[in-house]
Amino acid sequence: xxxxLIDELMQAFRVLPGVGPKSAQRMAFHLLERDKEGxxxxxxxxxxxxxxxxxxxxxxxLTEQSLCRICANPRRDSSVVCVVENPSDxxxxxxxxxxQGFYFVLHGHLSPIDGIGPSDLxxxxxxxxxxGGDIKEVVxxxxxxxxxxxxxxxxxxxxxxxxxxxxxxxxGVPLGGELEYLDGGTLAHAISSRTRVE
Amino acid sequence: xxxxLIDELMQAFRVLPGVGPKSAQRMAFHLLERDKEGxxxxxxxxxxxxxxxxxxxxxxxLTEQSLCRICANPRRDSSVVCVVENPSDxxxxxxxxxxQGFYFVLHGHLSPIDGIGPSDLxxxxxxxxxxGGDIKEVVxxxxxxxxxxxxxxxxxxxxxxxxxxxxxxxxGVPLGGELEYLDGGTLAHAISSRTRVE
Ligand SMILES: [Zn+2]
Ligand SMILES: [Zn+2]
Numbered sequence: 001x002x003x004x005l006i007d008e009l010m011q012a013f014r015v016l017p018g019v020g021p022k023s024a025q026r027m028a029f030h031l032l033e034r035d036k037e038g039x040x041x042x043x044x045x046x047x048x049x050x051x052x053x054x055x056x057x058x059x060x061x062l063t064e065q066s067l068c069r070i071c072a073n074p075r076r077d078s079s080v081v082c083v084v085e086n087p088s089d090x091x092x093x094x095x096x097x098x099x100q101g102f103y104f105v106l107h108g109h110l111s112p113i114d115g116i117g118p119s120d121l122x123x124x125x126x127x128x129x130x131x132g133g134d135i136k137e138v139v140x141x142x143x144x145x146x147x148x149x150x151x152x153x154x155x156x157x158x159x160x161x162x163x164x165x166x167x168x169x170x171x172g173v174p175l176g177g178e179l180e181y182l183d184g185g186t187l188a189h190a191i192s193s194r195t196r197v198e
Numbered sequence: 199x200x201x202x203l204i205d206e207l208m209q210a211f212r213v214l215p216g217v218g219p220k221s222a223q224r225m226a227f228h229l230l231e232r233d234k235e236g237x238x239x240x241x242x243x244x245x246x247x248x249x250x251x252x253x254x255x256x257x258x259x260l261t262e263q264s265l266c267r268i269c270a271n272p273r274r275d276s277s278v279v280c281v282v283e284n285p286s287d288x289x290x291x292x293x294x295x296x297x298q299g300f301y302f303v304l305h306g307h308l309s310p311i312d313g314i315g316p317s318d319l320x321x322x323x324x325x326x327x328x329x330g331g332d333i334k335e336v337v338x339x340x341x342x343x344x345x346x347x348x349x350x351x352x353x354x355x356x357x358x359x360x361x362x363x364x365x366x367x368x369x370g371v372p373l374g375g376e377l378e379y380l381d382g383g384t385l386a387h388a389i390s391s392r393t394r395v396e
Contacts, residue, residue: 001289002260002285003251003262003267005243005246005247005251006260006261006262008243009247012242012244015229015233015236016240017225018221023216026215026216026286027215029285030215031213031244031248032251033285033305039244039247040244040245041210042210042214042244043241043244044210044241045203045206045209045210046210046237046238047241048203048206049204049207049237050229050237050241053201053203053204062201062204062227062230063201063204064202064203087200088223088224091199091200
């Protein structure tokens with residue numbers, strides 16, 4: 001409908017979550033009509049991030065360092081590791097101010113139907129951290145969905161085999177909800193009253 | 199909060215219309231976690247479009263050619279020109295199937311308070327097209343906002359001074375609305391019953 005470069009740009013915007021044909025068109029025209037500088041900066045930021053950002057060697061969160069800021073911080077409590085599904089979950093924990101330990105990011109959950117098994121989530125890396133001896137407690141903070149709970153259960157079995165205390169967030173996390181949408185206050189409460197998994 | 203490259207990417211997404219901090223975060227993580235290839239394509243499409251897309255020499259719409267597809271089409275009716283505010287308005291006209299003439303894209307409307315005057319909209323170029331002698335009618339299809347109407351009035355005065363018939367879209371265009379949100383059927387009706395501006 002438009003000239004090829006504009007069509008391609010609109011199509012390219014469709015890779016973004018929540019962006020349909022109408023939004024893609026608005027984005028393309030907005031940038032080409034009013035903010036070519038912003039478009040160039042976005043292109044550069046995308047290229048830099050794609051090339052530079054990988055996963056933390058220790059917790060698997062997204063970072064351009066070999067160790068993320070949290071894993072590289074010697075003042076964190078190395079006796080606790082909190083397991084989350086997504087990098088953005090870490091931010092919610094940090095904003096709550098109620099957690100001083102380390103993290104482990106699964107980038108998803110176990111999903112046999114999609115062929116996602118323990119090694120895809122890096123659970124071998126997590127188990128090697130359990131073997132290290134520093135970790136005394138693992139806080140399971142996967143989403144409270146069926147898949148999230150199943151993943152948490154799987155990890156709790158590994159942790160117990162290493163004699164590591166397993167806990168999960170206290171009630172207060174809405175059932176069926178995703179951590180990302182939780183406010184800091186609710187989460188702070190859920191962290192401080194986390195319950196032990198027997 | 200995140201590592202610098204991720205922060206920069208999130209910030210860069212904020213140039214897109216309708217994208218707040220939360221959407222920007224979701225976009226950045228989605229691409230970095232699940233679609234680096236899509237991110238690279240988007241970066242390339244942005245770069246190509248920023249470098250390649252300019253304005254049609256004749257109608258000012260966005261295109262990477264010196265003449266857009268419509269202006270370069272000898273089978274269009276060269277006796278009518280339709281004046282619209284945005285390139286995307288052209289698509290709505292084309293989809294309606296009710297218009298065979300040419301277009302002229304203002305990329306906005308007169309807005310003295312923002313320092314946007316006739317030359318910023320390319321009205322000198324439009325007037326030189328009026329002077330060419332081919333154009334017998336101008337269809338004013340600016341948005342039916344105060345600024346859009348004022349712009350239409352200004353253009354109608356120029357057109358009349360060149361003895362060009364001036365028309366506007368018939369009732370059917372919702373008052374206070376923007377053309378972009380109109381369906382093709384309503385627009386087709388409005389085009390076929392357009393009224394002459396005296
Ligand atoms: Zn880390
Ligand atoms: Zn053109």
